[in-house]
Amino acid sequence: xxxxxxxxxxxxxxxxxxxxxxxxxxxxxxxxxxxxxxxxxxxxxxxxxxxxxxxxxxxxxxxxxxxxxxxxxxxxxxxxxxxxxxxxxxxxxxxxxxxxxxxxxxxxxxxxxxxxxxxxxxxxxxxxxxxxxxxxxxxxxxxxxxxxxxxxxxxxxxxxxxxxxxxxxxxxxxxxxxxxxxxxxxxxxxxxxxxxxxxxxxxxxxxxxxxxxxxxxxxxxxxxxxxxxxxxxxxxxxxxxxxxxxxxxxxxxxxxxxxxxxxxxxxxxxxxxxxxxxxxxxxxxxxxxxxxxxxxxxxxxxxxxxxxxxxxxxxxxxxxxxxxxxx
Amino acid sequence: xxxxxxxxxxxxxxxxxxxxxxxxxxxxxxxxxxxxxxxxxxxxxxxxxxxxxxxxxxxxxxxxxxxxxxxxxxxxxxxxxxxxxxxxxxxxxxxxxxxxxxxxxxxxxxxxxxxxxxxxxxxxxxxxxxxxxxxxxxxxxxxxxxxxxxxxxxxxxxxxxxxxxxxxxxxxxxxxxxxxxxxxxxxxxxxxxxxxxxxxxxxxxxxxxxxxxxxxxxxxxxxxxxxxxxxxxxxxxxxxxxxxxxxxxxxxxxxxxxxxxxxxxxxxxxxxxxxxxxxxxxxxxxxxxxxxxxxxxxxxxxxxxxxxxxxxxxxxxxxxxxxxxxx
Numbered sequence: 001x002x003x004x005x006x007x008x009x010x011x012x013x014x015x016x017x018x019x020x021x022x023x024x025x026x027x028x029x030x031x032x033x034x035x036x037x038x039x040x041x042x043x044x045x046x047x048x049x050x051x052x053x054x055x056x057x058x059x060x061x062x063x064x065x066x067x068x069x070x071x072x073x074x075x076x077x078x079x080x081x082x083x084x085x086x087x088x089x090x091x092x093x094x095x096x097x098x099x100x101x102x103x104x105x106x107x108x109x110x111x112x113x114x115x116x117x118x119x120x121x122x123x124x125x126x127x128x129x130x131x132x133x134x135x136x137x138x139x140x141x142x143x144x145x146x147x148x149x150x151x152x153x154x155x156x157x158x159x160x161x162x163x164x165x166x167x168x169x170x171x172x173x174x175x176x177x178x179x180x181x182x183x184x185x186x187x188x189x190x191x192x193x194x195x196x197x198x199x200x201x202x203x204x205x206x207x208x209x210x211x212x213x214x215x216x217x218x219x220x221x222x223x224x225x226x227x228x229x230x231x232x233x234x235x236x237x238x239x240x241x242x243x244x245x246x247x248x249x250x251x252x253x254x255x256x257x258x259x260x261x262x263x264x265x266x267x268x269x270x271x272x273x274x275x276x277x278x279x280x281x282x283x284x285x286x287x288x289x290x291x292x293x294x295x296x297x298x299x300x301x302x303x304x305x306x307x308x309x310x311x312x313x314x315x316x317x318x319x320x321x322x323x324x325x326x327x
Numbered sequence: 328x329x330x331x332x333x334x335x336x337x338x339x340x341x342x343x344x345x346x347x348x349x350x351x352x353x354x355x356x357x358x359x360x361x362x363x364x365x366x367x368x369x370x371x372x373x374x375x376x377x378x379x380x381x382x383x384x385x386x387x388x389x390x391x392x393x394x395x396x397x398x399x400x401x402x403x404x405x406x407x408x409x410x411x412x413x414x415x416x417x418x419x420x421x422x423x424x425x426x427x428x429x430x431x432x433x434x435x436x437x438x439x440x441x442x443x444x445x446x447x448x449x450x451x452x453x454x455x456x457x458x459x460x461x462x463x464x465x466x467x468x469x470x471x472x473x474x475x476x477x478x479x480x481x482x483x484x485x486x487x488x489x490x491x492x493x494x495x496x497x498x499x500x501x502x503x504x505x506x507x508x509x510x511x512x513x514x515x516x517x518x519x520x521x522x523x524x525x526x527x528x529x530x531x532x533x534x535x536x537x538x539x540x541x542x543x544x545x546x547x548x549x550x551x552x553x554x555x556x557x558x559x560x561x562x563x564x565x566x567x568x569x570x571x572x573x574x575x576x577x578x579x580x581x582x583x584x585x586x587x588x589x590x591x592x593x594x595x596x597x598x599x600x601x602x603x604x605x606x607x608x609x610x611x612x613x614x615x616x617x618x619x620x621x622x623x624x625x626x627x628x629x630x631x632x633x634x635x636x637x638x639x640x641x642x643x644x645x646x647x648x649x650x651x652x653x654x
Binding site: 103105127129131132133134155156157158159160161162176179180181182185186188189190191205207208210211214217218221222224225228229258259260284285286287288289290291292293294295296297298300301302303304305306307308309310311313316320322323325327 | 430432454456458459460461482483484485486487488489503506507508509512513515516517518532534535537538541544545548549551552555556585586587611612613614615616617618619620621622623624625627628629630631632633634635636637638640643647649650652654
């Protein structure tokens with residue numbers, strides 16, 4: 001990045017399906033191929049999907065701990081991912097990479113759905129652990145396939161943080177996080193200018209098949225509104241296509257702070273889309289309609305942090321007394 | 328409402344321009360005409376715009392207090408609005424009505440941008456006072472027109488409340504509130520099934536004319552995402568057309584919990600659009616992807632209530648220590 005411009009050339013590197021028996025080394029080759037195409041297009045930052053190193057294994061109920069463990073990374077980079085870091089550094093490109101993280105913290109083995117931001121020198125400058133885990137925790141054989149993220153991960157414990165990198169303020173989120181306006185807002189309140197977001201989303205949602213036909217509408221809607229309402233770029237990147245019999249949606253896109261999609265993937269395979277993202281386009285939103293300090297009214301938002309789930313009118317008044325005021 | 332159905336037949340009653348010299352009695356005649364058309368279409372609830380009784384006077388800088396006062400209602404219903412209440416009761420139709428409220432509370436004269444919900448028996452069952460006031464507080468002669476809501480109103484002190492009425496759980500918001508995801512979320516956390524929302528939005532925003540061409544996109548985006556992300560109907564109703572030289576956007580629409588617009592106004596005049604809104608369509612969202620108690624993580628939302636404006640990384644960590652955690 002030159003000091004005189006705040007344009008970040010970004011590549012959104014959608015992945016097609018990853019087979020169950022595909023090795024990390026094979027996947028890393030695909031990532032490196034996308035990285036090289038991005039370099040040829042002048043990109044300085046490439047965004048890969050969530051859990052980008054393996055098939056989306058939460059679709060299976062895995063009882064054996066050792067079998068489960070093999071889907072996780074215990075070091076980053078490790079022997080199989082080091083070539084990605086090396087090539088990115090050689091090309092001077094940074095990247096966002098999602099992966100399953102197995103770590104030891106606070107005296108326990110812990111599993112997170114994680115993403116890292118790596119700068120153009122190959123350094124990890126930020127880490128994010130998925131806060132909003134979708135799916136379920138117990139085996140539900142009635143489903144056509146499982147979605148056991150609530151079993152295989154714990155909710156992220158790093159909050160929604162931002163990092164100063166690539167000449168701007170960059171945040172991260174993962175998959176289901178994108179449906180929750182809180183995700184973007186917490187980063188917006190830290191001045192985020194670009195939210196990087198990988199996802200794996202089956203088109204079919206077993207508990208609510210009536211939503212399946214709307215998966216693209218919802219995907220676009222939540223990312224565009226998150227962008228507009230916080231005056232930030234959003235880069236949403238899918239793992240797409242039919243993976244081990246499950247059809248994952250595509251819809252990879254780069255969205256401007258105006259809420260307009262400026263680049264869109266149209267395949268369900270490995271596909272690179274790119275955009276010159278001018279971070280200064282954020283300002284016109286952050287300084288006018290969404291000048292938070294002028295317009296937000298936290299006194300009226302108590303329920304948002306005061307409860308996770310829906311509350312009765314009686315409990316609502318206990319959390320926010322204004323709701324009981326006579327007028 | 329029969330006990331066996333949760334379908335609410337709703338009319339969104341867009342208004343065309345109201346001239347400065349148009350009397351309340353004249354406007355009420357227009358409201359009554361729309362009410363009768365809604366009755367003929369089988370509606371049980373009609374939604375009128377924000378500040379529906381007069382022209383949008385915050386476009387002028389008014390120094391004289393007596394001149395300002397004449398835009399406000401000091402009683403509801405009053406002599407000029409009683410015919411609306413009477414006709415609605417006669418027809419058995421409820422309504423949402425936005426108006427400027429001048430009241431005495433806590434020993435002071437106070438002005439609010441207010442909406443009421445009136446049931447089919449003519450009773451006021453809920454009141455809302457606009458929380459997110461847009462615009463500015465001081466005269467800014469450089470603007471083509473003023474937007475002095477921050478001068479003429481104080482922020483609402485009743486929170487975002489819901490009322491059990493029309494067989495469901497109904498919430499209210501006003502105009503700029505619709506751009507803020509907090510608005511819908513606070514009501515969503517009280518189980519809202521239908522958000523009623525009137526607005527007056529000039530297409531031209533003097534501080535950011537670069538957004539003007541996107542006014543419809545933004546209007547639809549924020550209401551659709553608020554609906555989807557909370558599994559609620561949203562009824563957004565404009566005062567539209569060229570009013571006293573200022574072009575107000577239309578875009579009146581009724582939005583399902585799927586985030587789909589099911590009815591849309593296409594004129595800039597008095598226009599009624601209607602939909603049969605099945606409140607049970609909310610359930611499929613509230614019980615799956617947006618089952619708040621299963622998925623929300625308030626521990627990560629501290630900044631949302633902890634600050635109004637953007638904070639530095641140092642202050643962010645003070646509010647949410649997870650943001651400083653090493654990993």
